[in-house]
Amino acid sequence: MIKTRGYAALTPKTPLAPFDFERREPGATDVQIEILYCGICHTDLHQARDEWAATTYPVVPGHEIVGKVIKVGSEVKDFKVGDLAGVGCMVDSCGVCPDCQDHQEQFCNSMVFTYNSPDKHTGKMTYGGYANNVVVDQRFVLHISDKLDLAATAPLLCAGITTYGPLRHWNVKKGDKVGVVGLGGLGHMGVKFAHAFGAHVVLFTTSAGKAEDAKRLGADEVVISKNPDEMAQHTLSFDFILNTVAAPHDLDQYMTLLKRDGTMCLVGVPDSPHPSPNIANLIFKRRSLAGSLIGGVKETQEMLDFCAEHNITSEIETIAMKDVNEAFDRMLKSDVRYRFVIDMATL
Structure with a gap:
């Protein structure tokens, strides 16, 4: 031993x-x-x-x-x-x-x-x-x-594979509009990867003080999620939203921002359930609410190789x-x- x-x-x-x-x-x-x-x-x-x-x-x-x-x-x-x-x-x-x-x-x-x-x-x-x-x-x-x-x-x-995996699984690509909710340990990696994939990246945060850092990391826009007017400007415009927040919060405010057939993926696990989403927000635009864990060994190696290529x-x-x-x-x-x-x- x-x-x-x-x-x-x-x-x-x-x-x-x-x-x-x-x-x-x-x-x-x-x-x-x-x-x-x-x-x-x-x-x-x-x-x-x-x-x-x-x-x-x-x-x-x-x-x-x-x-x-x-x-x-x-x-x-x-x-x-x-x-x-x-x-x-x-x-x-x-x-x-x-x-x-x-x-x-x-x-x-x-x-x-x-x-x-x-x-x-x-x-x-x-x-x-x-x-x-x-x-x-x-x-x-x-x-x-x-x-x-x-x-x-x-x-x-x-943190890397937790955010890389869903972006790859839902085929985020150049020209897509992608939201990242939260700029913490997971969120900052989500911003970096979505930017590297060529997406137009929008960070959602409750803290205006994070805007400068978010843009340094690759966000094209920053939206203060507590501001209804800022949120409303993005209605029906997102292809994909990566939600990294691990505290219970209103999911509907983000679901309404998705296009028809858009997906929001949760990667944070709260210690108590999120408020139940309005099912109509899913049905009437064929939106999806999904979750993702880490990735397998093969995908994790792919992620590490991608990071080496792009200095992430x-x-x-x-x-x-x-x-x-x-x-x-x-x-x-x-x-x-x-x-x-x-x-x-x-x-």
């Missing part, structure tokens, strides 16, 4: 603290990665504080992992020692179900999350990327380009491992532009 240093929550009420544990030795198809950076996702906070009532303690969060390969199994062909590599939200799946066969492992009923998930290798729970190393089957390891800033690449493994990374603030609890508190206050990333050299 491999001795590993990390940070863990031991109970829902205690701060994350240093935690020593063991990883499995790499098997024939495994890749061992020295973790250099790990992004902080809001899911990490939910899990550490058991806000979804599904956490097994101790829990080591972290599913936006980038680093350097330090060991490979005898059957690993696509990675070698010294390669830059990443691990996202998944580390295993059944490999044989229709979802896995379609490269949509994120929907597999046997999908194993990077942390707080039953681990068939150890019989315990998986531990995540708030640690100095990780061992993962090669099927779930991703190539990272050396063209990109490594720390700023880490959030692409969750996340906007980050790098922190020391010891400051993770402060980062959690700041994240709750939306006091970050736009993602925290832990420098594991400080562990």
Whole structure:
């Protein structure tokens, strides 16, 4: 077994603290990665504080992992020692179900999350990327380009694919009018990707102070969603809206902005339901209200390659491992532009 240093929550009420544990030795198809950076996702906070009532303690969060390969199994062909590599939200799946066969492992009923998930290798729970190393089957390891800033690449493994996936699935292209609701960790990536796809990008926000930043990131227009007149100017004009807000809010104010056959996709999960939408807003213009998770391994690699080609990374603030609890508190206050990333050299 491999001795590993990390940070863990031991109970829902205690701060994350240093935690020593063991990883499995790499098997024939495994890749061992020295973790250099790990992004902080809001899911990490939910899990550490058991806000979804599904956490097994101790829990080591972290599913936006980038680093350097330090060991490979005898059957690993696509990675070698010294390669830059990443691990996202998944580390295993059944490999044989229709979802896995379609490269949509994120929907597999046997999908194993990077942390707080039953681990068939150890019989315990998986531990995540708030640690100095990780061992993962090669099927779930991703190539990272050396063209990109490594720390700023880490959030692409969750925030990046969460926004890239639906934009690709609904075929956002040059000339489309695309709305992005919210300019947070997800929203700022949605703006960057939609802009890179050639769409006319409109950011919806409740904060006028975000307009300048939104345009710097690629938005063509900024609409203050609390202003009915500004919203009304865009009625029946959008091909697609990516809604990244994870708090309950009125969906109808955005549904009416969609063209006939337009779609709004939700990627944020609120802690209580959204108010029920007016079904007439769907029926009379054949609009769709949809949702999307992350992406499969193949699509995530496609996204990383696209980012390398177009020099797209996340906007980050790098922190020391010891400051993770402060980062959690700041994240709750939306006091970050736009993602925290832990420098594991400080562990």
